Amino acid sequence: MxxxxxxxxxxxxxxxxxxxxxxxxxxxxxxxxKYFGYFFIGFFSISILFIIIAKLIL
Incomplete structure (x- = not known):
C-alpha cells in the first residue's frame, strides 16, 4: 500500500x-x-495582473 x-x-x-x-x-x-486546472490558474494569474495594473493606472 x-x-x-x-x-x-x-x-x-x-x-x-x-x-x-x-x-x-x-x-x-x-x-x-488538466485543462480546467490550466484555465483556473491562468484566469486567476491574469486577473491578479489586471488588478495590479488597474490600481497603478487609476
Missing part, C-alpha cells in the same frame, strides 16, 4: 477506513481536468 509506516495503530486504522491517497501523480489526470 504505502512505504510510510503509521505512527500508531489508530493512524493505520484511520488510513485504512478513510482511504486517503498517499501519493498522487498529477500528470495522469484526465485531460478535461
Amino acid at each position: 504505502s512505504d510510510k509506516k503509521p505512527i500508531n495503530d489508530a493512524m493505520e486504522h484511520m488510513s485504512n477506513i478513510e482511504g486517503y491517497p498517499t501519493s498522487v501523480d498529477l500528470k495522469k489526470l484526465p485531460k478535461p481536468l
